[in-house]
Amino acid sequence: MNAEIIATFLERLWLKQGVSKHTSSAYGTDLKKFLSYLLSVESGEVNLLAVYPEQIEDYLLWRRQQGLSPRSTARAVSALKKFYTYAVTERLCASNPTERLHQPKQTQAIPHSLAEVEVEALLNAPDESDPVQLRDRAMLELLYATGLRVSELTLLTHEQISLQQELVRVVGKGNKERLVPLGETALEWLLRYENEARPLLSEAQSDYVFITRRGGPLSRQAFWYRIKYYAKVADIRSHLSPHTLRHAFATHLLNHGADLRVLQMLLGHSDLSTTQIYTHVARERLQQLHAQHHPRA
Known part of the structure; x- marks a missing residue:
């Protein structure tokens, strides 16, 4: 069920919002990583549409403990926000667990160039x-x-x-x-x-x-x-x-x-x-x- 929901969400992103295939693929990877984390810490079945804000906060803390970059975590937050906004809009879940979630602060890297x-x-x-x-x-x-x-x-x-x-x-x-x-x-x-x-x-x-x-x-x-x-x-x-x-x-x-x-x-x-x-x-x-x-x- 979770895989089908993610696939439908990614297709909607591409059709309705014009999100590039590259970005859509990245969001899909982020959502699957979140699901994988939930499966590793929760006992029993996991339903992406029945997640609490605390579970997402724990996931972000876990990412920080794993040494994952603020940039990749910011993208993960963006993927989660878009997914749960979609889920609420489509009435797939009653509330948005990312509603009060803030993007992690990140320093902007100066892009590499050539002389x-x-x-x-x-x-x-x-x-x-x-x-x-x-x-x-x-x-x-x-x-x-x-x-x-x-x-x-x-x-x-x-x-x-x-x-x-x-x-x-x-x-x-x-x-x-x-x-x-x-x-x-x-x-x-x-x-x-x-x-x-x-x-x-x-x-x-x-x-x-x-x-x-x-x-x-x-x-x-x-x-x-x-x-x-x-x-x-x-x-x-x-x-x-x-x-x-x-x-x-x-x-x-x-x-x-x-x-x-x-x-x-x-x-x-x-x-x-x-x-x-x-x-x-x-x-x-x-x-x-x-x-x-x-x-x-």
């Missing part, structure tokens, strides 16, 4: 004489030029790109739409890929822009492996993550004078507080400008 010279080396790493690597070069250029999430890039379709207006229309988290400029350089590499590489990769008809030899889109994981390969070719030893070029896009924009509101729109953050994680960059830039221009610096 501009490192980005340049990464972009130049693919061999453009190879159709696959020319495709990868176009993807890297587009990723750095637009700040897209990797999943947004790999699932990009032709109808989302306006060559005439040099814009890409992105449908991000929560089905929120945004328009992002492509930039001349990314556009040039995109056109080179479309004209020179894409016809050699596959003759299969596909709406996806970036395709494999089978004609389908790259997976998020496959493209991440490609990035790590080019980082090795370029001898880049900085920490890399799937979001590294997105963070580099944001960091370098701020370094060159963009403000947080503009950055918020380009990144597709619904709340400015999410974008404010980059304020350390703006602060460092102000300090540099002050040291460079103030007569008493």
Whole structure:
């Protein structure tokens, strides 16, 4: 019964709230971990729809004792809150045991980025004489030029790109739409890929822009492996993550004078507080400008 309830809840999240499959999967994992904990401490059967607030508080205390990160616990709390809000709305349970539950405090980690010279080396790493690597070069250029999430890039379709207006229309988290400029350089590499590489990769008809030899889109994981390969070719030893070029896009924009509101729109953050994680960059830039221009610096 518990498994069926979780499955129905996750399907509703995707259908009604536009939650991404990645987030939905993470919530499912969090709920199953909570259920597993209950089964380990309770005697007899466990019903997720008959849980008391004290049981959830004990679970969060147990997570802390296990040394689990505040970030992962915050996501677990979010999953539980959404699940029990859904359960009450659907009249599956009488009260919400998470009603007075607060998110655990967590320090925002400064995202890892790359220096501009490192980005340049990464972009130049693919061999453009190879159709696959020319495709990868176009993807890297587009990723750095637009700040897209990797999943947004790999699932990009032709109808989302306006060559005439040099814009890409992105449908991000929560089905929120945004328009992002492509930039001349990314556009040039995109056109080179479309004209020179894409016809050699596959003759299969596909709406996806970036395709494999089978004609389908790259997976998020496959493209991440490609990035790590080019980082090795370029001898880049900085920490890399799937979001590294997105963070580099944001960091370098701020370094060159963009403000947080503009950055918020380009990144597709619904709340400015999410974008404010980059304020350390703006602060460092102000300090540099002050040291460079103030007569008493």
